[in-house]
Amino acid sequence: GEDVEQSLFLSVREGDSSVINCTYTDSSSTYLYWYKQEPGAGLQLLTYIFSNMDMKQDQRLTVLLNKKDKHLSLRIADTQTGDSAIYFCAESRYSSASKIIFGSGTRLSIRP
Amino acid sequence: NAGVTQTPKFQVLKTGQSMTLQCAQDMNHNSMYWYRQDPGMGLRLIYYSASEGTTDKGEVPNGYNVSRLNKREFSLRLESAAPSQTSVYFCATRTAFRSGANVLTFGAGSRLTVL
Numbered sequence: 683g684e685d686v687e688q689s690l691f692l693s694v695r696e697g698d699s700s701v702i703n704c705t706y707t708d709s710s711s712t713y714l715y716w717y718k719q720e721p722g723a724g725l726q727l728l729t730y731i732f733s734n735m736d737m738k739q740d741q742r743l744t745v746l747l748n749k750k751d752k753h754l755s756l757r758i759a760d761t762q763t764g765d766s767a768i769y770f771c772a773e774s775r776y777s778s779a780s781k782i783i784f785g786s787g788t789r790l791s792i793r794p
Numbered sequence: 795n796a797g798v799t800q801t802p803k804f805q806v807l808k809t810g811q812s813m814t815l816q817c818a819q820d821m822n823h824n825s826m827y828w829y830r831q832d833p834g835m836g837l838r839l840i841y842y843s844a845s846e847g848t849t850d851k852g853e854v855p856n857g858y859n860v861s862r863l864n865k866r867e868f869s870l871r872l873e874s875a876a877p878s879q880t881s882v883y884f885c886a887t888r889t890a891f892r893s894g895a896n897v898l899t900f901g902a903g904s905r906l907t908v909l
Contacts (some may be wrong), residue, residue, distance in 0.1 A: 690834060713895045724884055724900030725837075732893070770836060774896045782896055786836035
């Protein structure tokens, strides 16, 4: 199968950490990506991780990959109002580089 | 440097009308894509073009046609619009890194409503 699944909504308090989760089914996935979509705009790449890595950190963002469970997460530290957006998980693989599969997106809302 | 430009941004059609969504890129990329975005369904691939002169069907191609006019432009045509085609459409281009990562650059989207 080619499913990439995410929960649809997440609400966190400003200043707390946000953790957005994603599961995928294809073990041949080579790269996994996180994109951010702000209201009225297209998607923008946040970060990506190669399938032989367990973790990648970039400023407030931490990506964790559990290959055994096919689980990917994005942690945003010190969540700010500007982090309000839809976050998409995506995967690509060597066998079909042109085909990039997206999850349904998780809408992150920030409460004061 | 505009990146990926889509036109129009908004369009309202009546059932049965036809229209073409335009996409142009100035990134000199070979691969271009058309996705549609619907609430709760994420992005679904309609068509893609790996290079000038080639096009391939994606996950949801029915009701659409595409043209890769040249390296810069990739258009999406609805011959007879249906209400089920009400959606936000995104064009994207692909950067393929030597490491194997494939990163998409998206346009701002075209919101289409079919009445």
